[in-house]
Structure formats: C-alpha cells, structure tokens
C-alpha cells in the first residue's frame with residue numbers, strides 16, 4: 001500500500017515543476033507520513049495466521065505466543081484477534097511486555113483450559129505481565145474447566161490451584177465484555193497494576209466451588225470495576241493490601257460471599273488500604289454483603305472505605321467488620337491489629353437471612369474509629385421471620401445519620 005502512495009507522490013512531485021525544491025520535499029514528507037498512517041496503522045494480527053487451530057482439541061498455546069510476539073514488537077497499535085465461532089485450547093500462557101505500543105486484544109472466540117490437573121503450584125493459567133496500555137475486550141468466553149480441581153480440593157488432594165486470568169505490572173489496563181467461568185481458583189486477579197478499568201464482565205462458577213473469588217485486587221492503584229455480574233463460590237470481589245483508590249460500582253453479586261476488604265494482616269503482616277468505594281451494587285443470597293476482615297496480630301491500616309446505595313436480598317451477614325477473622329479456628333488473640341477508620345455504610349436496604357444484620361467486631365486493643373452508618377434499613381427475610389433483627393458492636397467508635405434499622409446502640 002505504501003509503495004503505491006510513494007509512486008503517486010513521485011508522479012505528483014515530477015509534475016509540479018514550478019515548485020521550489022523545498023516545497024516539493026516538504027510535500028513528499030507530509031504525504032508519505034499520511035500514507036503511512038492511513039495505509040499501515042493498526043495492523044490486525046489474527047491468531048489463526050500464527051498456527052492456532054481453534055478446534056478445542058489442538059493446543060493453541062504456541063500459536064497465541066507467536067501472534068503475541070509479533071504484536072508486542074509492532075509500534076503501530078496492533079490488534080490481536082481471537083476469532084469467533086472457534087474454541088482455543090490453551091495451556092498455561094504468559095503474555096509478557098513491555099511492548100512497543102499499546103495493544104488491543106479482541107477476544108471473540110472461546111478459550112478453554114486443559115481438562116486435567118496440569119500443575120501443583122500456585123500460578124495463573126492466563127497472565128498478562130508488564131504491559132502498558134493494554135485493552136482486552138470482546139464477547140468471548142474464558143472457561144477454566146475448574147470442576148476437576150474443585151473435586152481434588154474438596155478431597156484435600158490439591159492445595160494450590162491456579163487462578164484463571166491475571167494481570168500484573170500493567171498500567172493503563174482496560175477489560176470489557178468478556179465472560180469468565182469455572183476457574184479452578186480465583187477468576188480474575190489484578191496485582192501491582194495501576195489505572196485499571198474493568199467493566200461489563202460476567203464471572204460465573206457454582207456456589208459450592210471452593211475459593212473461586214470473582215475479582216481479586218492487590219497492590220494496585222486507581223482501579224475501577226463496574227457493570228459486572230459475579231456469581232461464584234467465594235468473594236465476588238476481594239480487595240487485599242496495597243489497594244489505593246479503588247471504585248466499584250454497579251455490581252450484581254450472588255451467589256457467593258459478598259464484597260470483602262481483606263483478609264488483611266495475615267501472619268502478622270502489615271496492611272495498607274485506602275480509598276475504596278463500593279456503590280450502586282446488589283447482593284443476592286450471599287453469605288456476606290459488605291465485609292471487612294482482618295486477622296489478629298496484623299498491623300497497618302484500612303481507611304476511607306465506603307459502601308453506598310446497596311440493595312440486599314436474603315444476605316446472611318449484610319454488614320460485617322470482623323477483626324477476628326480465622327477460618328482455621330485456631331488463631332490466638334493479639335494486642336496488635338490492622339487499624340480501621342473512616343468506614344461508611346450509607347443507603348443500604350433489603351433483607352437479611354440472619355438475626356445479626358450489622359456485626360461490628362473490632363480489635364479490643366486497636367478500636368475502629370469513625371464508623372458511620374447512614375440511612376440503613378435491613379429487615380429479616382421470610383426464612384428467618386421468627387426472631388428479632390439486631391446488631392452487635394465490639395470496640396467501635398463512630399456515628400449514625402438518619403434512620404438506622406436495626407439500631408446500633410454503640411454509635412452516637
């Protein structure tokens with residue numbers, strides 16, 4: 001294409017004898033530049049052209065890696081295309097940067113994991129590492145084939161199962177529209193990344209699949225998750241240490257364990273979480289709604305956390321701060337804890353399936369400060385109709401604004 005433009009330009013140049021040399025040369029450069037932009041921008045790199053087959057049986061890992069290698073070394077903003085109506089079988093695969101320009105990965109087809117136990121390490125099936133300006137979108141389906149792992153885990157024969165899809169060291173990352181199902185472990189992990197925008201995903205796994213969190217965010221800043229449906233066997237979204245400026249909005253969560261900050265402070269570790277805002281989200285039949293969980297013995301802080309405009313349907317623990325988090329049941333109490341402050345729950349409405357709808361259990365040595373409840377109305381659902389709805393407080397300081405039902409007497 002560029003060749004044709006060059007010929008045309010030469011002809012034009014030959015015909016324009018009345019121009020000065022300088023004008024001619026300038027014109028040629030301008031037109032060449034234009035030809036370059038029009039004719040060669042945004043190359044399409046289809047994985048089918050690099051050896052991928054897409055029949056769901058042939059291992060397409062090498063084809064994908066070849067396509068990625070070409071895309072990553074192209075400075076013209078390439079699009080990697082994973083075409084529709086095909087199923088690509090991938091083994092563990094790592095797409096590595098840094099790359100020469102921003103990259104768009106368009107996932108229209110389906111991607112499946114091997115239907116076997118393929119590792120005994122904690123790892124990620126599909127990962128993107130150290131890439132700036134990466135966009136992944138499309139209507140494709142990513143299937144982690146998790147059931148064989150869940151069985152193994154339930155029988156205590158597998159301990160470390162892989163995550164399905166992860167990014168780490170990515171700045172300016174956008175993900176939109178994909179469906180991720182049946183991960184062996186967590187579905188989507190965001191580590192050590194910044195300016196991350198995730199929207200319009202569907203993440204789905206059975207409610208009894210172990211530790212299949214929807215989205216897990218850790219050591220990342222400026223993260224936005226929106227318009228996403230999550231049903232899984234663990235937290236819909238979990239926010240770990242090092243998370244700063246995280247906005248989560250319009251999430252439909254359930255079944256599953258709700259949205260959690262934490263767990264923080266595991267094995268006496270130092271936690272740092274600041275500026276996490278969850279809004280306009282719904283929880284349906286989840287075991288928890290809005291949860292902050294920390295282990296005894298940790299240190300550091302989690303502050304500036306808000307949950308606003310939340311709807312609940314039969315949620316077991318709608319609002320819960322648990323600074324005695326200990327799923328193994330053999331933890332000792334400690335005088336050190338992650339300090340929780342500036343935590344706000346506002347405009348929360350709906351039903352609880354347990355009596356203690358608001359449970360604020362803070363560290364006795366490091367009390368929670370400035371916990372604010374504003375306009376809360378939680379009633380018992382039909383299943384739990386016999387008893388009184390109530391709240392629990394330990395070591396909490398803060399305030400109430402407007403009507404708070406059930407009442408939380410420890411707050412002024």
Ligand SMILES: *[C@@H]1O[C@H](CO)[C@@H](O)[C@H](O)[C@H]1NC(C)=O
Pocket residue numbers: 222223224245246247277
């Ligand atoms: C999160 O929301 C706050 C308040 O609206 C805003 O100031 C901040 O820029 C947002 N951050 C991201 C990463 O979207």
Ligand SMILES: *[C@@H]1O[C@H](CO)[C@@H](O)[C@H](O)[C@H]1NC(C)=O
Pocket residue numbers: 250251252280281282311
């Ligand atoms: C939450 O539920 C309300 C209806 O109760 C609905 O209007 C809204 O769209 C739902 N939001 C999400 C994010 O699912």
Ligand SMILES: *[C@@H]1O[C@H](CO)[C@@H](O)[C@H](O)[C@H]1NC(C)=O
Pocket residue numbers: 324331332333364
């Ligand atoms: C730790 O302290 C809490 C709150 O006082 C108490 O309910 C719990 O039983 C204690 N756990 C242990 C293991 O002592």
